[in-house]
Amino acid sequence: MDTQNPVIDIQNLYMQYGDNQVLKGINIEVYQGQIVGYIGPNGAGKSTTLKILIGMLSDFEGYVRVLGYDVKKNPLEVKRRIGYVPENASLYEQLTPLEYLTFVGRLYKMEESMLEKAALELLYLFDLSDSIDKRMNTFSKGMKQKVLLISGLIHNPDIIFLDEPLSGLDANAVILVKEILGKLKNHGKTIFYSSHLMDVVEKISDRIVVLNHGEIIADGTFDELRSQASGSLESIFSSLTGNTEETHSKADDFIRALGV
Known part of the structure; x- marks a missing residue:
């Protein structure tokens, strides 16, 4: 395992859509054999970061290298060596x-x-x-997600980028995928994992990076994050992103609206 050189190296990453600054100076170094949970509210910039890392977006400012390759200059070299499972992909059904x-x-x-x-x-x-021989236009969402997961791993990539990979899977498939990710890590694979399923991120991640409004607000192990706020990752996340009181208030308003 190479502990000297990061396999993902992001320095001063900025990304803007029109007048909207999506990423505001992201800095991340990831080393071989780590599972990194990359979490944040909707619109925080998670999917944008992933699309930059896999070479889908090039209109950014900053320094981004994957497996030693500059993703802006060598996107095909990066794509040959990585696996990617998006949240919403279009299969050839x-x-x-x-x-x-x-x-x-x-x-x-x-x-x-x-x-x-x-x-x-x-x-x-x-x-x-x-x-195996059925057309995928007859498949459930979970079945399609299984095919997507296989397609992102079949070529034995060095780094696997996952964006909500458990979407639509049944409980047994979720358990299997979690086990697979752990074994891939043990074989030196690096996994960069974005999800809203906090319990899964908490259990499988060696390191958790919290993104909010395009900025990293926390980066460390679950125990290190727990030193900033107590409880489960879900409660820590809510506390760090400043949504705890708002969530309680909205829940109360919802109950009132139901007339309970």
Whole structure:
């Protein structure tokens, strides 16, 4: 494990959409074998950060390197070496899952024999064997999410970027994915994980970065964050982002509106 050089290196990252400053000087260094939970309210800049890191957005200011590559100058080199599971992706739903994974694997130039073997095994492990030859336009959200997860991992990437990867999954699949992420970490993979599921982030993350209004307001282990505010990660998050009183007030207003 390389503890000397960060595999993700973000320095003074700024991003603006029109008059809206989305990211305001982000600084993050992530080292090999870490699971980093990247959390924040809606609109905080989480998805924008992820899209910059995977080479989807280049109109930013600052220094961003992934696996030693400048993401602005070498986006294809970055994309070859990473996996990405977005929150809302459009699958080619007229394809079967095996056809789709074959297509993805070929983009990554996987060997055909290795690709088919990996696709079949991974679909089996996600309980999709009976649906291998079915068109994905008949799939539930959870089934599609399983295919997306496999497509982000099938080429054995060095870094995995996850944006709400558990969306739509059943309880058993959530447990399996959490176990898989832990084992990937043990094999030296780096995982950058964004989610609103605080209990999952709390359990799997070595380090938690809290983003609010485009700025990092906390960065550390769960125990280190707990030194700033007590309780579960959910209550710490609410306290750090200043939403505790507002949340209580809105809940009371909601109950009143129901006439309870």
